[in-house]
Amino acid sequence: MLSAGSDVAVGRATPVSRRAALLSTRLVARDTWWQEFDCPDIAAAALPGQFVMLGVGLDEPGAWLLPRPFSVGWTGPGGEVGILLRAYGQGTRALARLEVGQTALLLGPLGRPFDTAGADVECVAGGVGLAPFIFLAAREAAAGRRVRLIYGERDAGAVFDPALIARLTDHDPELFTEDGSAGRKGLVTAGLDPASRALLLGCGPTPLLRALAAFAREHGRRLQVSVEEHMGCGIGTCQGCVVRGADGRWVKSCIEGSVFPAEELDWGAI
Template sequence: MKAYDTAACEILKKAEIAPGFFDLTVSCAEAARKARAGQFAQFLVPGKTLRRPISVCGIDRANGTLRFVFQVRGEGTRALSLLNPGEPVNLLAPLGNGFDLGDTSRRALFVGGGIGVPPLLEAAKPFGKNAVLAAGFRSRDAVILKDDFESTGCETRIATDDGSFGRRGLVLDLIGDLAFDVVFACGPKPMLRAVAKLAEERGVECRVSMEERMACGIGACLGCAVKLRGQNGDYFGHVCKDGPVFDAETVVWEE
């Protein structure tokens, strides 16, 4: 049995939650039943031939829905943002390997940068008050999902590039005083590299969700390569099939 399904699903809700950031809820019972935090879907929008990968933000198995939060970055995501509730959308889901949460009684640090924040929400839920989110955004206008994380019991710390919300500076500036047992991170590669280094110095587990351009989403096109460490030396894996979540210590963090 395939781990993913292709289906024409109905859009139930759509909202622009920040300039250029959209929150989409889709009815897809089978995909919702199989999905795990950290996985993603490939959306096929009308008039486009290539699918667009978007990470799962929320899973509601009882109601058979998946939630996605995405940023308009090109023609494909712009076309997706123009679809309305009641319209169908074709998606391939769930794809990739999600987060291995392990013991949710541990103190968990979630580190997100920009559109790397939404994939962390579903993962943070089981940790409740044992979770802290450190998130970085460009400005106040780009801050998303703060209330959603806090509704799970998670503490939130925000940094913005311009200081218009939270602390001015980098997301790593938010976590120097924190004690944690495990780290989950998603965002730009320089941020992930820095988080992985910090986790290594602290001697704690770190799992990172990588963001790479991809076309097929199932490992066929070989377009989303990432260099990894293996028992027999370095090799190239693929974000869509081997990830998008990796143990940070297995990633070759090239400058």
């Protein structure tokens, strides 16, 4: 199992920086795009739970300088890397405006991946926290393991195209919306099964991860979470992504995470 005290780089490919052409871009929900880049080196090396730093670089006059972190959402047989992008600000809106044939800079794969160790898994995704589970579900299913994918959004307008999820993962997600406008009404945590012994994986906003950690403690469930922190570099230099570990030290989520066993984090400080 993962351990923050271990050499967190063991088994990972060395990150590479590549300028990659945008192969396709598709509006899949409100302010949300599915983009696929031509980047065989990263596609061949990436593991579920890892991420890339994505930016337009300095060639574009007036471009914002810092890249943004995105989970690797899928890799294709032709070297494609899929990214689920929700436009929140200037940087992500610039990426959303990219047209097919234009290029972006990708650095990756970065971070510590999920470690399923052959277990059946129950994935809980909030918002664009869905991305790593698109990648993971496809791989786990291909290996013959059972995957349950529980996905929540605020309303129907924010829901990533369920048909596309099914095509990419060969799984139909169990959908929850807070207002009941799509799928079942309620928070995504309403889909949790206390009796299940599957490995629990979570990705999404911090309140969701905190709720999953409490659920896991109460029911004796194993849980790994992918934290969503602001990152400026992705390689441990800027220290903008630190989170408090259960041992009291600050850990860099870009290199010691962004996937952590839940018991390794101080949930009172996150």
